[in-house]
Amino acid sequence: MEAAAGSCRAPLPACWGLLRGLLLAVLAAGSCQGNSVERKIYIPLNKTAPCVRLLNATHQIGCQSSISGDTGVIHVVEKEEDLKWVLADGPHPPYMILLDGNLFNRRVMLQLKGTSRVSGLAVAIAKPSPPQGFSPGLKCPNDGFGVYSKDYGPQFAHCNKTVWNPVGSGLSYEDFDFPIFLLEDANETQVIKQCYQDHNVPRDASGPQYPLCAMQLFSHMHAVTSTVTCMRRSSLQSTFSINPEVVCDPLLDYNVWSTLQPINSSGKVSPEKEVIIVATRIDSHSFFWNIAPGAESAVSSFVTHLAAAEALHKMSDVHLLQRNIMFTFFQGETFDYIGSSRMVYDMEKDKFPLRLDNIHSFVELNQVALRNDSILWMHTDPVSRMNESVEVQVRNLLDILSNSSVGANVTLQEAGYSQPLPPSSFQRFLRARHIPGVVLTDHKTAFQNRYYQSMYDTPENIRMQYPEGLSPEETLEYVTDTAKSLAEVATVVARALYRLAGGANNTSAIQADPKTVSRMLYGFLIKMNNSWFQSIIKPDIKGILGDVPQHYVAVSSPVNTTYLVQYVLANLTGTVVNLTKEECLNPEKTPSSEKEMYEYAWVQGSLDPNSTSRVPYCVRSTVHLSKALSPAFELRQWGSTEYSTWTESRWKEIRARIFLVASKELEIITLVVGIVILIFSLLATYFINAKADVLFSVPRDPGAVAY
Amino acid sequence: MGAAVFFGCAGIAFGPALALVLLTVAAEPLRVIVLVAGAFFWLVSLLLASLIWFVSVHLSDREDAKLQYGLLIFGAAVSVLLQEAFRFAYFKLLKPLFRTSCSRFLSCPSRKADEGLATISEDGRSPISLRQMAYVSGLSFGIISGVFSVINILADSIGPGIVGIHGDSPYYFITSAFLTMALVLLHTFWGVIFFDACEKRRYWCLGLVVGSHLLTSGLTFLNPWYEASLVPIFIITLCTGLWAFFTAGGSFRNILKCLSCKQEDDSRVMRYSALQVPFED
Numbered sequence: 001m002e003a004a005a006g007s008c009r010a011p012l013p014a015c016w017g018l019l020r021g022l023l024l025a026v027l028a029a030g031s032c033q034g035n036s037v038e039r040k041i042y043i044p045l046n047k048t049a050p051c052v053r054l055l056n057a058t059h060q061i062g063c064q065s066s067i068s069g070d071t072g073v074i075h076v077v078e079k080e081e082d083l084k085w086v087l088a089d090g091p092h093p094p095y096m097i098l099l100d101g102n103l104f105n106r107r108v109m110l111q112l113k114g115t116s117r118v119s120g121l122a123v124a125i126a127k128p129s130p131p132q133g134f135s136p137g138l139k140c141p142n143d144g145f146g147v148y149s150k151d152y153g154p155q156f157a158h159c160n161k162t163v164w165n166p167v168g169s170g171l172s173y174e175d176f177d178f179p180i181f182l183l184e185d186a187n188e189t190q191v192i193k194q195c196y197q198d199h200n201v202p203r204d205a206s207g208p209q210y211p212l213c214a215m216q217l218f219s220h221m222h223a224v225t226s227t228v229t230c231m232r233r234s235s236l237q238s239t240f241s242i243n244p245e246v247v248c249d250p251l252l253d254y255n256v257w258s259t260l261q262p263i264n265s266s267g268k269v270s271p272e273k274e275v276i277i278v279a280t281r282i283d284s285h286s287f288f289w290n291i292a293p294g295a296e297s298a299v300s301s302f303v304t305h306l307a308a309a310e311a312l313h314k315m316s317d318v319h320l321l322q323r324n325i326m327f328t329f330f331q332g333e334t335f336d337y338i339g340s341s342r343m344v345y346d347m348e349k350d351k352f353p354l355r356l357d358n359i360h361s362f363v364e365l366n367q368v369a370l371r372n373d374s375i376l377w378m379h380t381d382p383v384s385r386m387n388e389s390v391e392v393q394v395r396n397l398l399d400i401l402s403n404s405s406v407g408a409n410v411t412l413q414e415a416g417y418s419q420p421l422p423p424s425s426f427q428r429f430l431r432a433r434h435i436p437g438v439v440l441t442d443h444k445t446a447f448q449n450r451y452y453q454s455m456y457d458t459p460e461n462i463r464m465q466y467p468e469g470l471s472p473e474e475t476l477e478y479v480t481d482t483a484k485s486l487a488e489v490a491t492v493v494a495r496a497l498y499r500l501a502g503g504a505n506n507t508s509a510i511q512a513d514p515k516t517v518s519r520m521l522y523g524f525l526i527k528m529n530n531s532w533f534q535s536i537i538k539p540d541i542k543g544i545l546g547d548v549p550q551h552y553v554a555v556s557s558p559v560n561t562t563y564l565v566q567y568v569l570a571n572l573t574g575t576v577v578n579l580t581k582e583e584c585l586n587p588e589k590t591p592s593s594e595k596e597m598y599e600y601a602w603v604q605g606s607l608d609p610n611s612t613s614r615v616p617y618c619v620r621s622t623v624h625l626s627k628a629l630s631p632a633f634e635l636r637q638w639g640s641t642e643y644s645t646w647t648e649s650r651w652k653e654i655r656a657r658i659f660l661v662a663s664k665e666l667e668i669i670t671l672v673v674g675i676v677i678l679i680f681s682l683l684a685t686y687f688i689n690a691k692a693d694v695l696f697s698v699p700r701d702p703g704a705v706a707y
Numbered sequence: 708m709g710a711a712v713f714f715g716c717a718g719i720a721f722g723p724a725l726a727l728v729l730l731t732v733a734a735e736p737l738r739v740i741v742l743v744a745g746a747f748f749w750l751v752s753l754l755l756a757s758l759i760w761f762v763s764v765h766l767s768d769r770e771d772a773k774l775q776y777g778l779l780i781f782g783a784a785v786s787v788l789l790q791e792a793f794r795f796a797y798f799k800l801l802k803p804l805f806r807t808s809c810s811r812f813l814s815c816p817s818r819k820a821d822e823g824l825a826t827i828s829e830d831g832r833s834p835i836s837l838r839q840m841a842y843v844s845g846l847s848f849g850i851i852s853g854v855f856s857v858i859n860i861l862a863d864s865i866g867p868g869i870v871g872i873h874g875d876s877p878y879y880f881i882t883s884a885f886l887t888m889a890l891v892l893l894h895t896f897w898g899v900i901f902f903d904a905c906e907k908r909r910y911w912c913l914g915l916v917v918g919s920h921l922l923t924s925g926l927t928f929l930n931p932w933y934e935a936s937l938v939p940i941f942i943i944t945l946c947t948g949l950w951a952f953f954t955a956g957g958s959f960r961n962i963l964k965c966l967s968c969k970q971e972d973d974s975r976v977m978r979y980s981a982l983q984v985p986f987e988d
Contacts, residue, residue, distance in 0.1 A: 037860050037870075040875055041871075071867045211869060211877050213872070659868025660870075660871040660872050662712070667709075667712050669715075671712070671714055671715035674714060674715035674716060674717065674722065674884070675714075675715070680722075681726035682730070684726070685723075689730050691965045694961055694964055695952075695956075695957050695962065696956040697956060
């Protein structure tokens with residue numbers, strides 16, 4: 001015994017070495033194969049997008065699963081009649097529904113919401129997009145946070161005059177207590193359907209036999225009730241906990257702004273200086289998290305805006321213009337005007353270089369790609385126009401815009417006195433001041449866009465078509481008809497702005513470049529990771545160039561869209577300056593840099609055709625970022641009805657997988673067999689042990705058992 | 708409901724082992740020590756086997772599926788041989804503890820009372836016999852190999868899914884549990900036979916043990932075809948069990964005697980612990 005113990009002490013380090021070897025071996029094996037039993041049971045669904053919970057001052061919207069995921073037997077619903085099985089006939093509730101994209105509408109969803117026989121939903125994206133239109137947004141977007149209320153144009157409040165988004169079902173603003181996932185990959189949808197075909201198709205009246213194909217969706221949300229509740233909980237935690245468990249985060253990001261003539265971004269513009277604001281929104285939304293293509297609702301207008309900015313900057317006499325022009329790209333506008341309300345708030349609180357009084361006029365581009373007969377509608381606010389002086393300025397604005405379209409392919413028409421402004425950032429400025437302004441859209445009354453704030457607001461929606469067989473590089477440069485028509489709009493807008501700013505020269509030199517527009521459309525709609533975007537961004541953020549672009553504002557900032565708009569704008573309006581990397585990164589050290597007037601960016605440049613290295617350079621521009629966090633959070637008024645209060649819940653895991661489930665009978669049989677074997681073993685062992693001396697006695701030696 | 712499958716499978720796989728440990732091992736510290744040390748020996752054998760397999764996989768062409776399958780069979784065989792080698796090493800480690808109480812069938816070279824385990828007991832007798840040691844070490848090999856073969860399957864049996872989405876048998880969990888039960892019992896029987904064979908230098912018995920272990924291990928490669936693996940394995944288990952029973956001193960006569968014996972024997976039985984070989988006075 002002692003010898004054994006002694007010999008064990010010596011090789012202990014050797015044992016450790018071996019153990020470490022084993023551990024490494026296990027880790028190496030684990031990393032390349034995963035758990036093989038799990039792979040036998042589950043098929044993970046990797047290309048999915050969940051619906052998550054968002055909260056505002058009064059409500060929670062979106063979806064959630066239970067904390068350990070919701071499981072149900074899969075039933076494929078491709079026709080309305082298939083719902084009957086789920087809602088009434090099927091013998092194995094709860095069901096997990098694989099819903100055809102064309103049936104994903106309010107009527108069906110409310111039916112499913114009202115029953116406990118549904119544990120979750122996977123939506124297969126419809127291809128082609130539903131012809132009747134699909135918008136999970138509200139019929140009256142951003143209602144209550146625009147300018148119209150019972151005190152201001154009460155006849156226009158709550159879309160009384162014009163319902164802007166008549167196809168809007170409001171699905172995004174419903175609260176579902178079961179998880180809903182989008183299946184982005186048609187192959188995965190096919191795998192699920194195959195599993196359903198093999199196991200779950202009801203063959204006779206008694207229903208299918210076990211084992212059945214089931215699905216589990218994980219999307220448990222931490223926040224509940226409303227922003228007021230979840231922010232209070234988060235802030236309570238952060239006051240006394242070292243490791244606070246925040247349950248929700250405000251939606252926030254950055255607005256991008258730039259001026260035609262450089263201004264001191266840290267100082268104040270003198271009161272007599274007049275500035276024309278051009279604005280667009282750069283965010284969109286859909287029912288599902290991080291799916292927000294927003295082709296018509298955001299990209300068409302901000303791309304036009306960027307092209308107009310480029311065209312104006314090309315003019316040689318812009319620094320002589322009497323008025324300055326500010327190009328503004330608002331983030332989070334979908335969620336009750338986060339970006340514009342914050343900018344107005346900052347201007348009122350003197351936290352912005354401009355004051356509201358500096359604003360000469362306001363031009364907003366809002367959904368401009370789907371024009372009928374090339375008509376661009378000019379929307380104005382009938383309430384502020386009742387004021388004499390505003391009316392004069394607005395009339396002047398409309399005249400200049402109309403004149404600018406002479407000779408162009410775009411016709412500008414007034415939408416008329418009788419209707420209010422469509423949902424637009426300009427409404428937030430009107431709430432503060434009677435500023436003359438106009439909103440340019442492709443719709444006179446209701447949106448042309450039948451897929452407003454949905455996953456179908458894709459390049460196809462704005463009729464972007466590429467010929468077959470183009471390489472990515474060729475596609476990037478290919479000028480589509482959409483790009484041409486948006487370039488025309490940009491040209492008209494740029495010319496009008498030039499006139500508005502007091503430019504006297506002939507405007508025919510101002511011409512937006514369709515090539516730039518097509519590159520931007522490709523980059524913002526089809527593939528972010530293209531050679532042009534790669535060449536114009538900073539090297540340290542090249543990781544943001546994902547594949548499929550989307551424009552959800554999100555809670556982490558800045559998001560990709562903000563970065564890209566910033567760098568595209570800097571590239572289009574800035575100048576290349578001859579600075580070294582150190583000087584460019586630390587412009588305050590160079591006296592001539594005018595640090596407060598300009599932003600400097602060291603961008604990675606395009607690939608050298610002969611080698612794999614890039615040729616970086618320094619870009620000087622007037623592009624700045626300003627915070628787009630709703631003032632409600634600045635003021636800690638989480639129940640605010642004036643400012644946006646949208647927050648996004650936090651979650652731990654979002655996951656989906658399919659597998660087979662066994663019948664209850666098989667499970668019970670397994671348990672009973674296990675218990676029987678255990679009890680039998682205990683009894684047998686007890687008796688054998690009790691009689692061991694008799695059983696294991698050696699018969700040749702009867703004396704052995706004798707004592 | 709996944710919990711039902713988990714507890715059911717755990718009961719099937721480890722029910723016999725649990726009963727044996729609770730009723731015959733747990734109460735006696737020395738047996739517990741033998742149990743844990745045996746498990747350690749088995750673990751070391753697995754470590755070496757996995758290293759050999761791991762190295763061979765890394766040295767070979769990983770794309771060649773047929774070769775990899777061959778390597779897996781090779782690895783299993785190496786593992787079996789190593790397990791039996793470590794069983795032998797464990798026997799060699801335990802053997803010196805029985806200098807004083809060696810079997811009557813062999814001539815003891817010396818009978819010095821100050822050697823082996825007998826020194827720690829008051830009456831100069833070893834508190835545990837070699838047969839008990841053989842049984843406990845076999846059980847320890849069985850438990851630890853059962854744990855290693857079934858623990859990740861048990862973890863996944865909690866659910867909610869069952870095996871089968873890729874066309875595998877839905878009875879995967881329950882058959883794995885039965886296989887593990889057979890493995891635990893087989894190791895116990897092999898332990899008894901092996902130690903006895905070593906003691907008596909019956910090398911054909913050793914060969915038979917190694918052979919049946921290799922055969923059992925090989926049969927599991929038939930595995931999605933459960934009729935072909937489970938049934939032979941349970942037949943082997945039954946045969947090995949009978950063999951172990953006779954090796955341990957059991958006989959048909961004893962069973963009859965046991966079935967006919969009266970209740971009052973029990974009090975006496977409880978005093979003298981099970982499986983104890985009578986010492987020679």
